Amino acid sequence: DVKVTQSSRYLVKRTGEKVFLECVQDMDHENMFWYRQDPGLGLRLIYFSYDVKMKEKGDIPEGYSVSREKKERFSLILESASTNQTSMYLCASSRRGQPQHFGDGTRLSIL
């Protein structure tokens, strides 16, 4: 079975902090994705990566950056956290052209 692991289930940070959300997958998938999920807005794609060191902006990249130094790990970085980045963050991975597999999510609160 595919396993997508997000490092934290719950995280509380303060405004202005630099925040790292980590995601690891164990199935050698080429593609990895970061989404945020908000009530009434659904899931929205922040960034995705289709190979090591390759990344592309999704629909809402502002205020975020990503890093993919190794194939199995995809990090989401909030450069200077703000309260409007309080959300549920979901990571996913997939083989090329195949269904995405999701982690359990990180509920991030910015105070």
Added chain:
Amino acid sequence: KQEVTQIPAALSVPEGENLVLNCSFTDSAIYNLQWFRQDPGKGLTSLLLIQSSQREQTSGRLNASLDKSSGRSTLYIAASQPGDSATYLCARGGGGATNKLIFGTGTLLAVQP
């Protein structure tokens, strides 16, 4: 802008009932349509994936259909059980190597024992 809509936003049914969840999308040039289940506070579990060349897919008590011409997909759940209670999300796939998904906002299903 491509949009995916799910109606109703919430649904409550008694145990044993057959039910249909609806998903509509604005772009008929669809590559695939995927249905997910999300339990409270959890990630998404993929249920069914329908390619644009297919009309339906079945898995156990679940059957998903795709009608590109009308821009609609349905998820049929037979003989519902309390364990089916969850949020059901559909997502339109953009195809290609990454198959980027555009999600609907989901239908919250409650199956009453």
